Amino acid sequence: MAVHTFAGGVHPFGGKKMSRDRAVVTLFPDDGEIVYPLLQHMGKPSIPIVRIGDYVRTGQLIARADGDLSANLHASVSGRVSAIENRQLVGGESSLCIVVESDGLFLEVPYPENRRLSRLTKETVINVIREAGIVGMGGSGIPTAFKLERANTADIDTVIANCVECEPYLTSDYRRILENPWKIINGVMILLTVFPRARGYIAVSDNNTEGYRLLRGLLKNEPRIYVKRMEDKYPQGAERQLIYALTGRTLNAKMLPYDIGCIVHNTDTLVAINQAVIMHEPLITRIVTVSGDGVQSPGNFRIRIGMTYRQILEQAGGLKKGVALEDVLILDGGPMTGSPVRNLDGPATKLTSAIIVLQKKNIRMQKETACTRCGGCADACPNLLVPLFLYEDVQEKRDDAFIAHGGMECCGCGCCSYVCPSKIDLSAAIDGRRHALAADEKKAGDYARRYI
Ligand code: SF4
Ligand code: SF4
Known part of the structure; x- marks a missing residue:
C-alpha cells in the first residue's frame, strides 16, 4: 500500500510509545473557578452575554462571536459567574475572561433528540457548527463555519480528515481512532453531505498500523471515503504538506484549502462536528495528551475547557516521583511547535492539544554558534x-x-531550528517576523487574508 509524503521535513524522536497504549481518561474539574478566555480563536474576542451572579448550566452559551472569524463560547460546568476580568493565561499574557465558580453538579442545558444525518442540509450543518463555537482545534483557531461557508459547494472535490498527528509525543489522534472511529467517520460523512461532489480521505500516520486497519475495515463498504497512510515524518500533518501528499495540489500561504477544492479538518474538530451536528453538544471538552519524561503517568485525558493546566497535570498523575517543578520544562503543545508554560494556573482552551513535561537534565542545551x-x-x-x-x-x-x-510562506514548523548544527533558532525569528508582518495589511497584502 502506497505511503504518501512531501519533500523536506525531519524525523525527530517520536516519544509516542509513552502514552499511546493507554485509554483516554475523563477528568472532571475540582470545585472552584473555571476560567474562559474570550479569545480562543482567530479574530475578535467573543462578547460576554452573562453577568456576574448569573447561574449557568453546562453547555450554556456565555459569550457570542463578534464577527465571522470570532466564535461562540459555552460553559463547561454549572455554577455562578463570579467575575469577568483580566486573568493571566498559560503563556504569561493577560486576557479578558469569564470566570465561573463551579458547583460540581455539571447540570446540563437540555439537548433535543439526536439529528439524522440523512436530513441535514448545508445551511443546517454550518449554522449548528457556528452556534457550537467550533474552531480548528489543531491550532489554527479558524472558526470551522467560516471555512465551510466560503467554500463553493460545486468546487470542493476533496474532504480530508487530518489524523496524522506528526508532532512528537502527541497521541490523542491515535487514541481517538482506536476508541471513537465512528465519531471521526461521521464527522467526514457530515462534511460529505455538505459537499456532495467530494470524496473523503482519512489520513493516518504510517506509525498507526492498528488505526489504519481498523478504519479500513469499518469503511470497506463505504465507496466515498478512503483511508490513506502518510509517511511518519514531521510536519506531515501540516495543511500544505498533507494536501500535496494526498492530491499533488499545491497552495501558498495566501490561499486557503478551499481555493484548490479541498476541505481539511483535524481529528478533534471532526469529532466536535459530529457531537454538535448529531448530538447538539457545543464545544466544551477536548482530548489533551499529557506526556514527557517528567510526568508519572503519560496518557490522554478528556478535559473540560477552562480547567487549569495545574489541575490537569495533577489529576493526570503529576510529576514523576522525585522530580520538582524547577527540574522541568513544561510545554503548551509539542516540542516542535509548542511554547513554554509560564503560568500553570492558566486555563486550557479549545486550542490546548498537549502538556509536555521534559526534564531539564535530559535536554541538551548547546550554545548558538556561527552559521557554517x-x-x-x-x-x-x-x-x-x-x-x-x-x-x-x-x-x-x-x-x-x-x-x-x-x-x-513559513509555517512555523521548526524543522530549520531542529536540524541546525549551529543551534540557531531560525524558526522563532522567521515565524515571529511573519506574524508581525501578517498583522500589517499594508506590508503583508494578500498574506494578511488568513489573519483579518
Ligand atoms: S519554520 Fe519556516 S523556514 Fe523553518 S523549516 Fe519551517 S517553514 Fe521553513
Ligand atoms: S542549518 Fe544552521 S548552520 Fe546550516 S546553513 Fe542553516 S543556519 Fe547555517
Whole structure:
C-alpha cells in the first residue's frame, strides 16, 4: 500500500510509545473557578452575554462571536459567574475572561433528540457548527463555519480528515481512532453531505498500523471515503504538506484549502462536528495528551475547557516521583511547535492539544554558534525556503527582502531550528517576523487574508 509524503521535513524522536497504549481518561474539574478566555480563536474576542451572579448550566452559551472569524463560547460546568476580568493565561499574557465558580453538579442545558444525518442540509450543518463555537482545534483557531461557508459547494472535490498527528509525543489522534472511529467517520460523512461532489480521505500516520486497519475495515463498504497512510515524518500533518501528499495540489500561504477544492479538518474538530451536528453538544471538552519524561503517568485525558493546566497535570498523575517543578520544562503543545508554560494556573482552551513535561537534565542545551553554511535548514524546510537567508533578513530588519525571499510562506514548523548544527533558532525569528508582518495589511497584502 502506497505511503504518501512531501519533500523536506525531519524525523525527530517520536516519544509516542509513552502514552499511546493507554485509554483516554475523563477528568472532571475540582470545585472552584473555571476560567474562559474570550479569545480562543482567530479574530475578535467573543462578547460576554452573562453577568456576574448569573447561574449557568453546562453547555450554556456565555459569550457570542463578534464577527465571522470570532466564535461562540459555552460553559463547561454549572455554577455562578463570579467575575469577568483580566486573568493571566498559560503563556504569561493577560486576557479578558469569564470566570465561573463551579458547583460540581455539571447540570446540563437540555439537548433535543439526536439529528439524522440523512436530513441535514448545508445551511443546517454550518449554522449548528457556528452556534457550537467550533474552531480548528489543531491550532489554527479558524472558526470551522467560516471555512465551510466560503467554500463553493460545486468546487470542493476533496474532504480530508487530518489524523496524522506528526508532532512528537502527541497521541490523542491515535487514541481517538482506536476508541471513537465512528465519531471521526461521521464527522467526514457530515462534511460529505455538505459537499456532495467530494470524496473523503482519512489520513493516518504510517506509525498507526492498528488505526489504519481498523478504519479500513469499518469503511470497506463505504465507496466515498478512503483511508490513506502518510509517511511518519514531521510536519506531515501540516495543511500544505498533507494536501500535496494526498492530491499533488499545491497552495501558498495566501490561499486557503478551499481555493484548490479541498476541505481539511483535524481529528478533534471532526469529532466536535459530529457531537454538535448529531448530538447538539457545543464545544466544551477536548482530548489533551499529557506526556514527557517528567510526568508519572503519560496518557490522554478528556478535559473540560477552562480547567487549569495545574489541575490537569495533577489529576493526570503529576510529576514523576522525585522530580520538582524547577527540574522541568513544561510545554503548551509539542516540542516542535509548542511554547513554554509560564503560568500553570492558566486555563486550557479549545486550542490546548498537549502538556509536555521534559526534564531539564535530559535536554541538551548547546550554545548558538556561527552559521557554517551547511545548507541543512534549506534541505529540511517543507516549504522549500532558504531559512538562512530569511534569518539574515530578520536580523538586518529587511522586511522587503524577507517577503521577496518567501518569508510569509513559513509555517512555523521548526524543522530549520531542529536540524541546525549551529543551534540557531531560525524558526522563532522567521515565524515571529511573519506574524508581525501578517498583522500589517499594508506590508503583508494578500498574506494578511488568513489573519483579518
Ligand atoms: S523556514 Fe519556516 S517553514 Fe521553513 S523549516 Fe523553518 S519554520 Fe519551517
Ligand atoms: S542549518 Fe544552521 S548552520 Fe546550516 S546553513 Fe542553516 S543556519 Fe547555517
